[in-house]
Amino acid sequence: MGKIIDNRQLVDAPGALRQRRYGLFDVATRLPMDRRVAAAGIQFLTDHCGPAELYDQTCTDSPVKPYTEGSDLMGADPFWVIVRKRCGSVGRTPEEMVAAARSQLDAQDQTRVEDVVWDGGGLATIDATDTLTGSGATVVTPLATGAGAAIAALENAAYQVYGYRGVIHVNTQAEGALKDAGVLDRLESGVWRTAVGTAVSLGAGYDITGPADAAPDAGFVWAFMTAPVFEWSMDVAQPEATRTLDRSLNQWDVVAERIHAVAWECPEVFAVQVPLAAPAASVPPAVP
Numbered sequence: 174m175g176k177i178i179d180n181r182q183l184v185d186a187p188g189a190l191r192q193r194r195y196g197l198f199d200v201a202t203r204l205p206m207d208r209r210v211a212a213a214g215i216q217f218l219t220d221h222c223g224p225a226e227l228y229d230q231t232c233t234d235s236p237v238k239p240y241t242e243g244s245d246l247m248g249a250d251p252f253w254v255i256v257r258k259r260c261g262s263v264g265r266t267p268e269e270m271v272a273a274a275r276s277q278l279d280a281q282d283q284t285r286v287e288d289v290v291w292d293g294g295g296l297a298t299i300d301a302t303d304t305l306t307g308s309g310a311t312v313v314t315p316l317a318t319g320a321g322a323a324i325a326a327l328e329n330a331a332y333q334v335y336g337y338r339g340v341i342h343v344n345t346q347a348e349g350a351l352k353d354a355g356v357l358d359r360l361e362s363g364v365w366r367t368a369v370g371t372a373v374s375l376g377a378g379y380d381i382t383g384p385a386d387a388a389p390d391a392g393f394v395w396a397f398m399t400a401p402v403f404e405w406s407m408d409v410a411q412p413e414a415t416r417t418l419d420r421s422l423n424q425w426d427v428v429a430e431r432i433h434a435v436a437w438e439c440p441e442v443f444a445v446q447v448p449l450a451a452p453a454a455s456v457p458p459a460v461p
Contacts, residue, residue, distance in 0.1 A: 191280075197290060198283045198404065199363050200340050200372040201435070206251070206405040211432045215405065216248040221336065222400070222439035249405070249436035250299050254278065254285045256429045265425060267414030274429035275409060282431060286404070287378025290342070290435050292386060303436065305342060305397045310384045310442040320347065320447050321354030324396070327445045328371055331398045334441045340372045343396035344379045346449060353451035371398070383444050393446040400438035407432045 193199065222245065229236055256278040260270060285294065292306040293299040301307030313330045315322040324341065331339050343351070351357050351373070358368045365373040382388055383395035409431050417426045 193283065193363075194345075194375070194377070195363065195365050195373070196283050196376045196378070197287050197342075197374050197402070197435075200374045201402040201404040204403060204405045206407045206432060206434060210405060210434060211251050211407060214248060214250045215434055215436070216246050217436075219245045219247050219439055222334075222441070224334070245440045247436050247438065247440060248300070249303055249434040251432050251434045252289055252294075252296055252299060254282050254431050254433060256281070258425070258427050259419070260425050262418065262423050262425050267418075267425065267427075270414050270425040270427045271411055271429075274427045275411060278409060278429040278431065284376075284378035286433050286435065287374075287376040288380075289433075291376070291379045292382065305399070305442065305444075306380075306382055306384060306386050308384075308397075308440075308442040310397055310444040312384060313443055313445040315445065318448065319354055320350040320449075320451070321356055323445045323447045324351070324354070324356045324367065327396060327398045327443055328367065328369060330443045331441070332369075335400050335439060337401060337438075338370045338372065339398050339400050340374055340402050340437070341367070341396055341398050342374050342376060342379060343447060344381050344394050345375045345377050346381065347394050347396065347447050348375055350447065350449050350451040374402075383446070389446050392450060393448050396445055396447045398443045398445075400441070402435065402437045405434045 228238055256274050258270065258274045258277065260273075288294040289296060289299060290305060293301060293304050302309070311330065313323075313326045315326040327341065328339075348357075356367055357365045357373060359366055365375070367373065380386075381394035387395075389395050409429055411427070411429050414425055414427050417428065418424070419426045
């Protein structure tokens, strides 16, 4: 039986119970941001990131005990993610428009933040050294083919430096190869982890480029590994819709925006090319 009236009815949009994918916001420790950070950025000392050395305690040579010179500073600049929506005021309430902008921001916020973390997202205000591609990452060469060997080499290099579990950042295009290789070993509280416990951030907002934005070999994507990641953000700011109404055109003009800053604990970053073939069928690329 066909419809009786040729006039579709407006109902509430479905999808209220949405689940975020397994990206940066899941692996990062999320912290509140105050106005001072929003105005000037943030920095912190990396005292716990220094090396530890073995010491020969015999009396024959009486060697000098090694020391670490000073402490590095890690930093992060604030950046804004915004959604602006315009729509005729007839038939839409101000509350509906404010909610619509907030919903769109919530859906795309993580992807845009991942974009900035990878290479600055084209923002002139982001220091390139605070991004994955501009961090001066050490390139790792796997000992065998396949995504599993690539990630194992990445973890081996990083954990010779980090004292704590780190984070692997990679574009979602590598998901199939990582799953096939058993890299995505288990799911803990919404976070994919490898067999040794490294968190894996599968980012649709990440690019596939490597250190200094170098392109990967054909059939590969670059992956980075950092120390644990922190993300600071403020509450979503939304002016009242009636205050931003374009009265000349009778159009709602609403905005939703959130300020973010992202940093990882230690300055050392590592990178490797991950083959996309599953099962693996490629030769490891030469180190650029």
